[in-house]
Amino acid sequence: MPEKALLNELIDSLRCLPGVGPKSAQRMAFHILQRDRSGGARLAAVLAEAVRSIGHCQMCRTLTENALCELCRNSTRDDSVLCVVENPSDVMALEQATGFRGRYFVLGGRLSPLDGIGPAELGMDQLAQRLDELRPAELILAMTTTVEGEATAHYVGELAAERGVATSRIAHGVPLGGELEYVDGGTLAHAFAGRRRVAAE
C-alpha cells in the first residue's frame, strides 16, 4: 500500500510512545490530522530538536540541552546537601513536591550486574569525585526499595562513608491518607518495623 504508507507510518511511529497500542496510535494520528495540525507540527519540531540536543548535565547527569543543567548552574542552591536519585524524572518529582534546595546527582539507573549495569554505567566515579569536591554535610539516598535499588543505595552509602559524609535515606512507609487495609504487605511490614517514637512533650 504505497499511498497509504504515510498515515500508516505515522500510526506506527506513534507506538514508540510508552503505553500507546495500535488503537491509541490510530486515534492520535486521526486527532492530529483532523483537529490539531498546528499542535502536531509543533510536537514534530520540538521532538526533533529535543532528540538532537538534549544530553546529560556534566555535573549531575540529569537531562539538559546545556553543558550544565539549571539546578547545577543555580548558585543559590545549598551545596551542603546532595541528593542521589535514580532518574531525571525523580529530580522533577522532588523539585515539584518538596522544598529541597540542595544539589542532586542522577545515577540513571540501578546496579544490575545481570543487565550489565555496574558502577561505571551509573557514574559512581563521577559521584565520588563530586563528593570530594563538594564535601557535603549530608547525602540523601532517594532510591527505590527494589533489590537493585537497595544494592545501589548500599554502594552509594559506602562511597559516602569512606569520605565521612553523613548519609540519610528518604522514609518508606504507608502513603499519606493510605488506608492500612489497602496498603501492600511489604510496605506495611516496613512501616511497622520502621516505627518512630512519638515525642512525649
Place this chain on the structure above:
Amino acid sequence: MPEKALLNELIDSLRCLPGVGPKSAQRMAFHILQRDRSGGARLAAVLAEAVRSIGHCQMCRTLTENALCELCRNSTRDDSVLCVVENPSDVMALEQATGFRGRYFVLGGRLSPLDGIGPAELGMDQLAQRLDELRPAELILAMTTTVEGEATAHYVGELAAERGVATSRIAHGVPLGGELEYVDGGTLAHAFAGRRRVAAE
C-alpha cells in the same frame, strides 16, 4: 527556566495528543530521551511530513497524501455500492473488519447547525455529484446513532432517494457476545424494536 525550556516544551507539546495529561506526557518525554531516541527521531520526521503533506482525497474526502486515495484509485473495487461514513477512521475500521469491496465517501463529521456544520462543510454537493457519476445500485449509511448522526443519515438518504438509489443502514443492536444485562437501555430498546423474523426451517 530558560535552560529547562526544551524538556518542558517537549512535555507540553506531547499534551496535544488525545488522552495525554501532564503525567503521561512527562513519562513519554523521559522514555523517548532515555530509552528510545531513534524512535523519537523517526516520530518527529514522520509527523512533520504527515502534517505537511496529508490532505483529503478529491474523490472520497478521506485522508491521503495523494490526490486520490488508495481505495479510490483501486479499479478492482465495486462501483455499484457506496458507503457513506463520518470519519476517515471509520473507513479504516470497516476495511479491517468487513469484506466490503465497494466505494466510500467520508463526510468528515455530522450535521450540527449549532456548531456551524452544515451540508457544505460535509461535502454534500460533492456527494451528490459522486452519486450522479457513479449511479450506484446501493448506498450504505454507516453513521452513528446520535441525534446529529440520524439527521446526517436522513439528509444523505434524501440525496439518494432523489436519484432513485436504494439506501440501507448498518444494523444497530446488541454487540456480539454482549450480555443483555450489561447493554445500555437505548441499545437494548433499539435492538428489541428492530428484531427480525427467523426463517422457519
